[in-house]
Amino acid sequence: MILKEIVEELAFQLKQRKVINVCVSPTYTAIILDDQSIGVSHTIIDGEIEGVGEIVGKNAYEVVINNLDSNLQRSLSLAVLNAIGDIGQFTQGDPISLYSGNKLCVFGYSPQLTSHNFSTVVTYDFGSNEYKKIGNNEIRPFSSLSNEVCSTAIIFGSALVNNTIDKILSQVSANHMILTGVSSVDSPITLKTHGFEVIGKVFPIDKYRVFRIICEGGTNRILNKYMLKYFKKI
Structure with missing residues (x-):
């Protein structure tokens, strides 16, 4: 289980820290x-x-170690794991800008992704049972995933929260793989072992405001005003 490997990689850093505040809202933790x-x-x-x-x-x-079994438990654990990481090791920008090719595969909850660097985009949506096509983006329910071949695969960190990441890695063959999104984690050793080349993370530009927005039930639209995308190659 890749999540347990991530926890063990970050165990030393986690053991040095205490949780001093926590907020679980319907959308974000x-x-x-x-x-x-x-x-x-x-x-x-x-x-x-x-x-x-x-x-x-x-x-x-x-x-973290006591909250790995259910989706809600992993929501909390991933928030803790997400706090580990030095922004100084990252470059500001969207990791998808690094790649181009024939087919881009995306895995997430209704991920909002536009890429003109790929001929085709196939999105496996965790939150939908419908098949849709919008421009060059073919949206499929995640349950339909089977032996997918992609030029580049972008896996959002929500795949760690809902525990689908192991299935994705077993069913997808890609020349390049990126872990990114709000729930992403900076665990380069584990991720590189599993074939990832780039880690994308979203860092707050005003962390206390971000915390308040989440506690007060803010949506992605509001949160995006105070978060910036970063990435690093591993």
Whole structure:
């Protein structure tokens, strides 16, 4: 399970940190660690968080290791994991700009992605059961995924939250792979082992405002005003 490998890679850093604030909204989950770093992930309402009511003040590793089983637990854990990472190691920009080719495959919840560098875009949508075609973008339900071949594959971090990433990696063959999005994690050793070339992350430009927006139920439209895309090659 790739998520457990990520946790073990980041275990040393996690064990140095404590959770000092946490907010689980219907759309996003946010945490603040004791070094004032903030982590964000998608919220998937399914299950119950372990230790709820006693998370603030706990060791970050302990919080993560006890919350890996359900979607809601992983929403919390991915927010903690997302807080680990040095923006100084990243370059501002969208990682998709690095690549071009015949076929781009995208995996996420209704991902809003436009790329003119690829002849065809195939989007596997976690949140839809419909087949649609918009321009050169063919949108398919994720349940239809089977032995896909792509020039480049973009996997959004929500695949870690809903625990589909292992299936994706077993069913997709791509020349280049990117992990990106709000719920992405900076775990270069594990990701490189599994064939990823680039990590994309979204960093807040005003972390306390981002935290408040999430706690107050803000949507992606509002959150995007205070978050910037970054990437690094691994």
